[in-house]
Amino acid sequence: MTKIVEDITGLLKNKGNKKVVIQIAPAVRVAMGEYLGYEPGTNVIGQLIGSLKSLGVDYVFDTCLGADLTVIEEAGELVNRLKTNTLLPMFSTCCPSWYMFAERLYPNLIPYLSTVKSPQAILASVIKTYFAQKIGISPTVLVHIVIAPCAMKKEEAKRPELWVNEGLPNIDFVLTTLECVELFKANNVDFKNIPPADFDNPLGEASGAGSIFGTSGGVMEAVIRTAYNLLTNDELDVFELYDIRNTGLKRQGTIEFAGYKLVIATVNSLAEMKPILEELHTTGKSSYDFIEVMNCPSGCVGGVGQWTKDPEVLRKRREALFLYDTQHKSRTAHQNEYVKALYSDFFGQIGSEKAHRVMHTHYVDRTKEPAENFSCLIEDNK
Numbered sequence: 001m002t003k004i005v006e007d008i009t010g011l012l013k014n015k016g017n018k019k020v021v022i023q024i025a026p027a028v029r030v031a032m033g034e035y036l037g038y039e040p041g042t043n044v045i046g047q048l049i050g051s052l053k054s055l056g057v058d059y060v061f062d063t064c065l066g067a068d069l070t071v072i073e074e075a076g077e078l079v080n081r082l083k084t085n086t087l088l089p090m091f092s093t094c095c096p097s098w099y100m101f102a103e104r105l106y107p108n109l110i111p112y113l114s115t116v117k118s119p120q121a122i123l124a125s126v127i128k129t130y131f132a133q134k135i136g137i138s139p140t141v142l143v144h145i146v147i148a149p150c151a152m153k154k155e156e157a158k159r160p161e162l163w164v165n166e167g168l169p170n171i172d173f174v175l176t177t178l179e180c181v182e183l184f185k186a187n188n189v190d191f192k193n194i195p196p197a198d199f200d201n202p203l204g205e206a207s208g209a210g211s212i213f214g215t216s217g218g219v220m221e222a223v224i225r226t227a228y229n230l231l232t233n234d235e236l237d238v239f240e241l242y243d244i245r246n247t248g249l250k251r252q253g254t255i256e257f258a259g260y261k262l263v264i265a266t267v268n269s270l271a272e273m274k275p276i277l278e279e280l281h282t283t284g285k286s287s288y289d290f291i292e293v294m295n296c297p298s299g300c301v302g303g304v305g306q307w308t309k310d311p312e313v314l315r316k317r318r319e320a321l322f323l324y325d326t327q328h329k330s331r332t333a334h335q336n337e338y339v340k341a342l343y344s345d346f347f348g349q350i351g352s353e354k355a356h357r358v359m360h361t362h363y364v365d366r367t368k369e370p371a372e373n374f375s376c377l378i379e380d381n382k
Contacts, residue, residue: 005183008173011143012056020143021131022052023123023203025063026214027149027300028177030320034313035181035306036191041316043324046196051189053197061203063146064210066123067222069342070094071209071333073116073359075226076350078290082260087112089280089288092219094118096156097295099363101270106277107365115360119213120146120153121162123203124170125358130346131203139165145173147180149214149303150296161361176305207336208239208325215318216299217245217266220292224257225332230350231258239331245322247298247315252288262289268302270295 001009012020024045033044049060074092081087093099093114102109117125124146128139146153156162157171164170175183184191198204209225212218221241228236236257243253246266255262265288267273273293280286296302301317308314330336347355 001186002179002182004173004175004179005186008145008175008183009187015056015143017141018143019058019135019137019141020056020145021059021061021127022057022145022147023061023063023066023120023127024048025120025146025148025150025153025300026067026211026321026324027303027306027317028147028180030214030317030324031149031301031306032177032181035178036184039316040310040313041320043320044191046198047191047194049199050194050197051184051191054189054194055183055187057145059200059203060197061123061127062199062206062210063119063123063148064206064213065203065336065338066119066121066126067210067213068207068333068336068339069122069126069359070116070119070213070219071222071226072339072343072350073355074114075223075230075333077114077116078223078227079230080351082262082289089286089291090114092223092292094213094219095294096150096152098270098273098293100152100155100366101273101295102277103363103366104369105367106281107367109277109280110363110365112280113363115356115362117162117359117361118156119210120148121156121170121361122359124157125162125164126203126342128168128170129164129358130342134202139168143172144170145175146171147175147177149177149300149306151176151304152295153305159361161364164358177303178305202338202341205336205338206328207333207339208328208331209333210336211324211328212321214300214321216247216268216294217241217251217292218299218321220244220264220266220290222333223290224255226334228257229332229334231260235332239325240322247318249297263287264290264292266292266294268294268297268299 029045033042132139154174209222249269252265298314
């Protein structure tokens, strides 16, 4: 039994006054089943929640709701940059391998990074502020665990720049998909025969847009759906933006919406990012307006915490998330009633002072830090 599995097992058997809260990333639900006897791409979210509850977890929330909040704030940021024609291209920042890479090698480009936290980090911040207040307990009583497809999310959780309570991490443990499988096996969870359960609320109801964050092109597509609404106060006729969806290491093109013609790129490899970054670094200009960056093949569905070399398996995981999108009551973040309630009750307006304090971050020039600090950084797909 690995140490993290041993630690979490011990915690769940002896919680004392602690409340254990888990959030589940979108890519995990369409990959975990492979390691427990299901066909690749099977969405096992109900059994996954039920299995966690059977171990004594108090609340299970959906990282896709964190993705919805990322969408709202990032769409607002994109719209502001488009209207003022400043700091373009805007780079997405959901992938810690990517923004740590930029901090280390291209610190002069930090202003072009979106300041919005990743879905994991946003939901963690909301849990340790809004949710703790809502149930009337100190955030120190909450033990917050993330189940993620990516080992780099462990490194992200350590960053004080993402914490909202001084000296108190938002995230106490990050389990990869494979470590969560180990947790179930170590505790003799009969996964296939566990009654399925639903996410808890008020942080369990996400939109379809939040779910597609788990694969390449999904972040950009979700943001465009909401940016269009912010610019026009209307909805796209078709939510499926197939021209954005990327099945290779890089896809580029143009997308026209709300009177803007955006040159966009979705990239799944830091090696593929280097020419784009070098152009911006040396000339101060770029041929792009908005760039989504991931480090793993097909995005988070190919994360190193659930690694596979089989392209067919990646395709099935990816297709499962796009299908999951269509099955949601709302297909855009701004239509999600729980997101609306969070802004009404807690954040106020998009980009408000509280929204910035809880959901935005800053990046640091790390060029002078020792190279060994970056041994965790995955510079190329494995």
